[in-house]
Amino acid sequence: MEKKERVFLISVGDGRMKRWEMIQSLEELANLTRTAGGEVVESFIQIRDKLNPSLLIGRGKAEELGKLAREFGVDLLIFDTELSGVQIRNIEMVTGVRVIDRTTLILDIFAKHARTKEAKLQVEMAQLEYRLPRLTGKGTELSRLGGGIGTRGPGEKKLEMDRRRIKERMAVLKKELKRIELSKQVQRKQRRDFYKICTVGYTNAGKSSLVNALTRGNLLTADYLFSTLDSNTSILFLPPNHKVLISDTVGFLRRLPHSLIASFRATLAEVLEADLLIHVVDATESDIEIKMNTVEGVLKEIGAEAKPRVLVFNKLDRLFVEEKIRLSERYPDALFVSAKDGTGIDELKKYLRTYFFEREMIKSPALKR
Ligand SMILES: Nc1nc2c(ncn2[C@@H]2O[C@H](COP(=O)(O)OP(=O)(O)OP(=O)(O)O)[C@@H](O)[C@H]2O)c(=O)[nH]1
Ligand SMILES: [Mg+2]
Structure with missing residues (x-):
């Protein structure tokens, strides 16, 4: 090590x-x-x-x-x-x-955690965008490439520091990202018959854990920040016989770099595509309101502020009873779950079933599958 x-x-x-x-x-x-x-x-x-x-x-x-x-x-x-x-x-x-x-x-952590090709390209783009206006033009930055936090690119590749080459590289990245986005659009079209749900929330809130609990899946979850950088989509079965799609997304953070939000627009497209957002909140944290506001801020920034959403307080297994009471008084519509021990997961499924299928049956006869 x-x-x-x-x-x-x-x-x-x-x-x-x-x-x-x-x-x-x-x-x-x-x-x-x-x-x-x-x-x-x-x-x-x-x-x-x-x-x-x-x-x-x-x-x-x-x-x-x-x-x-x-x-x-x-x-x-x-x-x-x-x-x-x-x-x-x-x-x-x-x-x-x-x-x-x-x-x-933050960019360094994203570089370290990027797994898919798309995430890697997006991170590299954000890093170059951040660096470009910060080059002092004397080539002195080259000496900074010794290694360590802040010098890593996706896949541990050393970052290119020359202005002209940065610009060339950014043009290549832009094209490649465009290509991936187009193929994803095709994928999304194939999914248009399904209702779509997307998790959003502060980093480490337990979004991936919640999707796993709902789908019995095995997405990567970890007690560090930004473990998820791609939007993974899974099928969620809602008893007795409904299917919806659920996507997991990258977590948010206060003062998330703008270049990152811009670069991750494609990943965040899942948020814009969703019929319902599950806003996952770690209920055991001390500054819940600030974190919730941060999430709302990012949603606004990507144009998703009008999306319907359900508020889900997670980590109930570690929550003090008084705190649960306070939160449920303050947020009467919120659901409480523990992605870890499964408490509240069935209620959340019931909520989703009602939201998509039982209400809709009355409202619109054109049922989605
Ligand atoms: N005690 C407890 N821990 C939980 C629960 N849900 C998630 N965790 C833990 O919280 C940490 C973060 O979980 P993730 O599911 O990776 O969180 P995330 O929101 O996907 O995080 P990022 O992808 O990094 O933004 C992990 O260590 C989980 O084991 C829960 O209900 N109770
Ligand atoms: Mg995650």
Whole structure:
């Protein structure tokens, strides 16, 4: 196993973001860092009235960080804010330590987890799009290809750093993605006779686990962020004799990089195609509302805000009774399940059957299978 990179996390605010928000975001960044294979040594929060445009933090602070990093054997600084190419270079120069930002970290995890050809192409596209405006044009970035978090492309391929070649590569990727999308459209046409359901939700909410529980399938589930990057579609049998299709999707996260959302549009097409969305929420988390709002925000961004949806609180097996009561008062229409031990799964199936078949029978005689 390769040695874990030792990391400092740094959150810099100008007072607009509340301190507790910064802390929550940092906790998430720590989770992301571990998912990418790093070890968080320490986290720092800095609030400044005015951010230094070339260095973000003050020069004195940056020098101090560099000194601490050397003391603790830290090889990487990860900033919770998006940094410009110039800022990255300047902070590296003053601290003497490699620097990446939240977006690069997320892209790195996506690169690591991409399995299908489509996901790999989409991730590579997002990475190149992110890098292009950050090249400083002196070829200095080449020295950054030593390896480690933030330097990986899909399939562990080293990322190409030359501007002209990036553009050429992006043109190729665009064509290939278009081709895959067309063939998927054909596939989707073949499925138009079925009702379609799609899971959406924050990363690690248990979307894949829920689809597995419903279909007795074996999609990859894991206790790390972004284990699913492709939309897998399975058949869901609803007793006594109905069939619908259910797709699992990539998870959402606060401040998901825009280039990623754009690149994953094809994957997210399943969301737009669906007749009903299952919004899966990890009910045991502390900041449920923020996460639910984030999911709503991304749905809006991809044009799916009007899709009908059912709210499903997952991980009931680990939920305190008081919390369940609070949530069911606040969200009276929500269902509670445990994808792990199967509690509530039959009720969810019943709900889906009623939603698609029993109501529809009255409404429209043109029944889908
Ligand atoms: N205790 C408990 N754990 C669960 C339950 N459902 C899922 N998990 C765990 O939660 C973690 C995430 O589950 P996934 O199904 O991979 O979550 P996901 O939403 O598909 O995550 P991404 O694809 O990474 O966005 C795994 O470790 C699961 O074992 C549940 O009902 N109870
Ligand atoms: Mg998943």
